[in-house]
Amino acid sequence: MQCPHCAHPDSIRYGTSRGVQRYRCQACRRIFQTLRRGKDPALKQQACQLYLEGMGMRAIGRVLGIHHKTVSRWLVQAAEALPASPPQTEVCSFIEIDELCTFIAKKNLNVGSG
Ligand SMILES: [Zn+2]
Structure with missing residues (x-):
């Protein structure tokens, strides 16, 4: 069982608490259990x-x-x-709108020929 405090892989069984198995870390000597308290x-x-x-x-x-x-x-x-203020976005200095220009040009040609 890996220790959640120091991530040491070796731990020994150390009794139970309210029916839940407890473990003691061999490195930092802290006690922990496998199940989390509270809801999922x-x-x-x-x-x-x-x-x-x-x-x-x-x-x-x-x-x-x-x-x-x-x-x-x-x-x-x-x-x-949540953060206090929304994340800063990069300032945009140049916007390319090629598709929009093409569409307007085609539309103008259609109007002229009809
Ligand atoms: Zn540990």
């Missing part, structure tokens, strides 16, 4: 996607089988994780 991160992402699609928090809670206040907390966490 994929479920959090799905809740955020459903919210962006226009679903309400209570509806998301019903669909995913979680409490609506949990959904609310996840959305706040996701919003706080």
Whole structure:
């Protein structure tokens, strides 16, 4: 079992906590367990996607089988994780619009001959 703290590959079994196997790292001596606490991160992402699609928090809670206040907390966490300002885009100094010019020229020719 790889240690999540120092990534050392050797660890030994170190009892259980609430039925979950615990391990102790041979290098840094820290104790860890395999299962993560809390809900699946994929479920959090799905809740955020459903919210962006226009679903309400209570509806998301019903669909995913979680409490609506949990959904609310996840959305706040996701919003706080976003950067304060939108990412800066490169300033564009030259735009090529060849296709648009060709289209207008053809359209003008058609009008003239008709
Ligand atoms: Zn370690």
